[in-house]
Amino acid sequence: MAKRTDKALDLDRRWIFLVIAILVVVLYALGIAAEMPVNQYVQSYYDTIEELDEGSIVLLSADFDPASAAELLPMYQATIYQLLKRNMRVINVATWPAAPPYTREEFEKAAPLYKKKYGVDWVELGFKPGDDVAMGQIGQSVTSAYIQDDRDGKPLADFPIFKDVGNSFEGISLLITMSAGYPGILEWIAQAGGRYDVPILAGTTAVQTPDLFAYYPTQLKGFLGAATGATMYLQLVGADVPQLEEVTITNQKRMLIQTWAHLLIIGLIIYGNVLYFVGRRREANA
Amino acid sequence: MKREIPILLVVLCGLAITWAFFSPAPMSRAVNDELLAWGTVFFSVAFLLGISNLVRISLKQISSRHPDWPYKLLLLLVLFGYLLIGAAEIHGWFGIPGGENIRRDWIYKRIFMPLQATMFSLLAFYIASAAFRAFRARSLEATLLLTAGALVMIGQVPIPSFFPFADWIGDTSVRLQGFLMAYVNAAGQKAIIMGAALGTLATGLRIVLGIERSYLSE
Incomplete structure (x- = not known):
């Protein structure tokens, strides 16, 4: 009995890896989809965008990379479609260097469907190095934080969208971040939410989601937590x-x-735990 | 002077940023704008410093035939290869057409994306293995942590309808998870955030007043 318990506890971890792999592959192959009831945080995220006036300017920050794309990219895609469908104007920035290829591709797919023009309805400013400092600079003035756009390399003054944007988030009605960690939502709340009183929405990874409950609903109007939140949204x-x-x-x-x-x-x-307690009882009896 | 000048710079910058935060005066905004712009420039220069340090250490390991030298060589090849391809695409060198075809479609999409996604996906395997080996109900606190973790995990996913009492399990777990996250977790998080904020304020004050000098390696 003792030997059997020890052997079970010393289980080669590759068996666990194999079981997980089989489980994932088989279930994916079966292709059964499950609907999720929408929670209040996701509903708030959706409603906040719906309640904006048409033509409002939204700052969309892509703060992720391919490692977290499985969780964040679907939310990012859906956010773009909701914003463009509701005729919002979007300024697209990134504080993670690996994000811009995603952002541009997604906008280039979605924008033609809603007949949106580059520079008028959306603009791609790309990666800004500097983490929190960059966020502070963007908050202070988007047009001085970036010299030119990332797609065409033109000065920002050439784009009509910036005619309605001033300093300190003036003209920007909403900030949305797809956040995979640092820098991300917590830094945006500190640099923009607290300072300029701009409403903020976020999509986050499962690891970061528990941090957000403390900020909802005042500093954070709504959030999409991990793949579950993405599915609901x-x-x-x-x-x-x-x-x-x-x-x-x-x-x-x-x-x-x-x-x-x-x-x-x-x-x-x-x-x-069962094996652990069996082993402990055995030791106590010995 | 080696100590005094950096301390003076830190004190002045700290005071200027603090002043800009509370003052609506145009001059404070201008100073703040300038300092933030310098901050991002320094950040970019730090990339160059990082690269030069990486190259120096890698070359040293390659020349001393460190056991990892092939990886260091690969690292340098990828680093400078990517830079070269980027420059070639921008300037049209070697007959490479302009645009981002090689960098975006080949290197980023077909190499970088799958590699990084794979590395992150491995977490699922390690978490499952760690769950079996490390999560033990050794004390009351550990047991509470385990139970809360399990409830949050169940509340986060749909319960298949063929499960007995699937609806009841689904509703209850979602409600329990909601309670744990919105009250227990949020209360704890707020306490930690307040504590960290006060600590940051105290450390910031110590730095601005020149008391804290650990950034000078003192």
């Missing part, structure tokens, strides 16, 4: 956007995979 926005149908279904499939992966992890924790 896609269900809201994707309902009448055919271009988001595929990504919505993919995310819904991911939710069921996540269910089983979570159940497996909980099962492993229980199993590990």
